[in-house]
Amino acid sequence: MENNDLKHPLRAIAIGFLVLVALLIGYGAIRANWRKTHDNPTPKYIFLFIGDGMGNSHVCATESYLSWKKGKLGGEQLLFTQFPQLALASTYSADHQVTCSSAAATAFSSGVKTNNNYIGVDPDRNPTRPFSMDLHEQGYRVGIMSSVPINHATPAAFYAHSASRWGYYPITLELPASGYEFFAGPGFCEWTGADNDQMPTETYLASKGYPIAWGEKEFREKMKTEQHLIFCQENNRGKSADDYTIDYDSTWVSLGGMLELGLEYLGDKDPFFILCEGGEIDWCAHENSVYPMVQAIRRFDDAVRVAYDFYLAHPDETLIVVTADHETGGLAVGYNFDWQFSVQDWKKLEDRWIADGCTDTMPHAERLRWQQECGFGWTTNEHTGAPVPVYAVGKGAERFHGRIDNTDIPRLIQGKSITGR
Numbered sequence: 001m002e003n004n005d006l007k008h009p010l011r012a013i014a015i016g017f018l019v020l021v022a023l024l025i026g027y028g029a030i031r032a033n034w035r036k037t038h039d040n041p042t043p044k045y046i047f048l049f050i051g052d053g054m055g056n057s058h059v060c061a062t063e064s065y066l067s068w069k070k071g072k073l074g075g076e077q078l079l080f081t082q083f084p085q086l087a088l089a090s091t092y093s094a095d096h097q098v099t100c101s102s103a104a105a106t107a108f109s110s111g112v113k114t115n116n117n118y119i120g121v122d123p124d125r126n127p128t129r130p131f132s133m134d135l136h137e138q139g140y141r142v143g144i145m146s147s148v149p150i151n152h153a154t155p156a157a158f159y160a161h162s163a164s165r166w167g168y169y170p171i172t173l174e175l176p177a178s179g180y181e182f183f184a185g186p187g188f189c190e191w192t193g194a195d196n197d198q199m200p201t202e203t204y205l206a207s208k209g210y211p212i213a214w215g216e217k218e219f220r221e222k223m224k225t226e227q228h229l230i231f232c233q234e235n236n237r238g239k240s241a242d243d244y245t246i247d248y249d250s251t252w253v254s255l256g257g258m259l260e261l262g263l264e265y266l267g268d269k270d271p272f273f274i275l276c277e278g279g280e281i282d283w284c285a286h287e288n289s290v291y292p293m294v295q296a297i298r299r300f301d302d303a304v305r306v307a308y309d310f311y312l313a314h315p316d317e318t319l320i321v322v323t324a325d326h327e328t329g330g331l332a333v334g335y336n337f338d339w340q341f342s343v344q345d346w347k348k349l350e351d352r353w354i355a356d357g358c359t360d361t362m363p364h365a366e367r368l369r370w371q372q373e374c375g376f377g378w379t380t381n382e383h384t385g386a387p388v389p390v391y392a393v394g395k396g397a398e399r400f401h402g403r404i405d406n407t408d409i410p411r412l413i414q415g416k417s418i419t420g421r
């Protein structure tokens with residue numbers, strides 16, 4: 001008995017000690033995990049949305065349309081304009097006040113100003129390093145998607161290096177070296193090399209471990225086994241992208257749909273970086289067509305909503321940044337020369353588009369005049385040097401505020417310091 005009496009307190013102390021050690025180990029593990037999430041300035045899940053050519057007036061016109069649909073003059077907002085953080089980014093390139101998409105995309109991907117038409121190389125033609133490649137090395141899975149071809153300027157700046165953005169086939173040849181897990185878009189520009197004697201794009205990509213899945217059904221089959229996968233729109237073999245249209249091919253998977261597929265494929269176990277481009281916003285603006293441009297921005301906003309739903313499920317670990325590479329068209333919400341405020345006649349615009357079978361059949365000069373009557377003016381069918389808005393929500397979003405430069409965006413996403421911050 002005496003012996004047992006002595007043993008009981010000792011046993012109790014030993015058990016207490018072991019429990020304490022276990023609790024400390026458990027706390028340490030929880031704390032380490034917490035620190036990994038909260039102390040790392042780079043968010044675990046990153047979405048970068050580029051509305052190609054989407055300037056402030058394009059966003060304003062879209063919200064004007066949404067308000068008109070509700071019988072109001074204003075007040076209706078896109079989802080991304082409701083994000084808490086807003087900055088304004090300058091867009092000039094290394095050799096022009098007015099940038100092209102490839103120089104701007106190089107600024108986003110690598111934080112380097114380069115010349116117009118250069119892609120993933122600096123002004124001396126040295127390759128630049130996309131930050132998505134650094135993230136990939138750190139264990140991030142990477143998805144690159146666009147509503148225009150996968151080897152177009154904006155997506156290409158995240159994997160290719162070329163002094164000519166127009167060399168689509170050589171750009172495609174660089175895709176597999178990225179090691180990124182997922183690509184998506186309508187298709188590719190140039191399905192064979194210039195001499196027609198090189199390996200077809202689809203064969204080449206498959207030989208490097210990047211098979212193409214045509215359409216959603218095939219994608220769902222292949223995603224079960226493939227380590228890398230490219231989604232292209234069904235029945236679009238040999239073609240690149242539809243012309244812009246307000247009546248987007250309803251058999252196609254939308255940009256938001258491609259993002260859903262990407263999220264399903266990438267999963268949320270590992271960190272990821274996703275680039276998502278609304279490319280046809282720019283194409284509509286080059287054509288100076290306000291009505292289809294507005295519909296393109298609405299589809300882009302639908303894709304942002306997919307990311308936003310993901311953010312709501314992972315609010316402490318997700319960053320969403322929405323911006324543009326430049327403004328296209330010099331769009332003005334307002335056109336009048338007789339000292340009267342213009343009226344935005346959305347009904348007239350919409351009725352005409354529907355009556356025309358939702359295609360842009362009007363000659364350019366007539367289209368400009370028609371839109372002026374409806375209260376919209378365009379100054380160019382090219383890009384302009386206007387700064388663009390940057391919207392952000394989520395982890396690290398507070399870093400996006402005030403006046404920034406487009407080259408700051410990759411640094412701000414990763415929580416690295418920029419001049420003046």
Ligand SMILES: [Zn+2]
Pocket residue numbers: 053101282283286328383
């Ligand atoms: Zn453009």
